[in-house]
Amino acid sequence: MTFDTETRPGAPGEADATAFRVAPIHETTTARLADAGLEARLVPVDGDDFPGWLQSTARGFLDGERSEEQIASARERSAFRRTTGIYDPSAPVPDAPVATIASWVGQLTVPGGAAVPSCAISAVTVAPTHRRRGLARVMLEGELRSAVDADLPMAMLTVSESTLYGRYGFAPAAASASWRIETKRATWIGPRPDGRVDFIPRERLRELIAPLHDRARRRFAGEIDVPAGHWDGMAGTHPTAEKAGEKRAIQYADASGEVRGLALYSVKENHDDFTKASVRVTYLLAETDDAYAALWRFLLELDLVAEVNADEQSVDEPLRWMIADQRAATVTLRDHQYVRILDVPRALEARRFGASGTLALDVADPLGHAAGRYLLEVDAEGRGTVTPWESPSAPEGAVAVSLGIEELSAAYLGGVSLATLAAAGRVQSADPSTAARVLAWHTAPRLSIWY
Structure with a gap:
């Protein structure tokens, strides 16, 4: 099974995604569970086991x-996912899985x-009754084997517990920032585009958001294609959406009338002082710099609002340079988008690089999927070619770098420098600065959603 990694719109081939969704559970997984008296089953979304x-x-x-009603809505929104459960036949309710996981073929920018x-990968849970039995390990390692069998070069996830996934080779590759902005202190000094911002119904935002996101997501490493059901939940346009009526939708149209940006937000009144309401930005999507500036200016200049809050922002937002007082913004960073390289040559050849150079990479992988020695040669245009490195020492002119797959995955999107990882004792190289310049990228990676 092969997939196209060229820059192109749209999702992976439907046949490929379907084949992954229905592929049998890896035999290693079933054997390990059988030894513990457990069994793994694919759970069709339209089947009796899904509730x-x-x-x-x-x-x-x-x-x-x-x-x-929520189960019916979840069925409708989950058809794209491969859902798996681990079952304990000796449990009082044997039809309720004691561990779960879901996955699908997505696109990572x-x-x-x-x-x-x-x-x-999503929906990773283990029941408290079955903790400390290695079920998470069985599921994660099994899902990675299935991804390798499907010829996928990468895996990715967002996590609730950040300490769990390094053992499987995942690393935080794109951090996110939460912003709290005091509007009276901020004072807008950024651009004032010629287009206009208008309120629109949430249903209209739902119509616009998918194609706009598909165009905009290529601007930032770390973003992914978003399944349609996610937008229904965000916009509050499916029947089971909670507090949908509290969300307000706006659009930015440029001078020609083309919609280039969208935002969703809600307002919480301050009943002690009605001039100090707070705003929560649910989502802000901008295809152009003008759209970004216009939407943020609108939000920061809302009447009767003292504070604007937004999560899942980039660690290097232009907004910081669009307000007069940067101390008006309190920014908190956290790990967010985790990635895991499964095929080093294909992953490296798919991206572009910050500088030309040659790196001799000696990669360790405890699970064995990506271990090896690779020669990465990057030309003046930032394109890389990867070939095996078989000589006892690094080729002349190459910078030797020894690292684990977790460290290579962390640096892959450009979110952390190899020099930083070397200073932290996570990477070994005689010239980490040169290696860092090659793997660098000029914009910080980001992911604007959870999945």
Whole structure:
């Protein structure tokens, strides 16, 4: 099974995504579980086992029991996912899985704007009754084997517990920033584009957001293609959406009338002082710099608002340089988009690089998927070619770099410098600065959603 990694619009081939979704569970997974008296089953979204799978997943994330209406909505929004459950036949409710995982073929934007087909992983839960039995390890390692069998060069996920996934080769590759802005102190000094900002119905935003996001996501490494159901949840346009009526939708249209940006936000009144309401930006999507500036100016200049909050922002937002008082913004950073390289040559050749040079990479991988010695040669245009490195020492002119797959995955999107990882004792090289310049990228990676 092969996938195109060239820069192109649209999703991976439907046949490829379908083949991954219905592929049998890896035999290693079933054997390991059988030894423990457990079994793994694919759970078709349209099948009888799905409600139990969904209830177990919700419980794993400390959510409440799902209603019939919510189950029906989840079926509709989850058809693209490969859903798997681990079952304990000796449990009082044997049809309720004691561990869950979901995955699908998504597209990860990489430096240079290409989209690399990747195994997106979600809904990883283990019931408290079955902790410390290695079920998460069995599921994660099994899903990675399935991704390798499907010829996917990358895997990716967002996480609830950040300490769990390094053992499988995942690394935080794109951090996110949460902003809290005091509007009275901020004072807008940024551009004032010629277009206009207008309120629109949430249903109209839902119509516009998918194609706009598909155009805009190529601007930033770390962004992914977004399944349609996610937008319904965000816009509050499906029947089970909570507090949908609190969300307000706006659009930015440029001088020609073309919609280039969208935003969703909600307002919380301050009943002690009605001039000090707070705004929560649910999502802001900008295809152009003008759209970005116009939407943020609108939000920061809202009447009767003292504070604007926004999550899942870049660690290097232009907004910082569009307000007069940068101390008006309190910014908190956290790990967000995790990636895991499965095929080093294909992953590296798909992206572009910050400088020309030659790196001799000696990569360790405890799971064995990506271990090897690779020669990365980057030309003046930032394109890389990867070939095996078989000589006892690094070729003349190459910078030797020894690192684990976790460290290579962390640096892959340009979110952390190899020099920083070397200073932290995570990478070994006689010339980490040169290696860092090659792997660098000029914009910080980002991911504007959870999945």
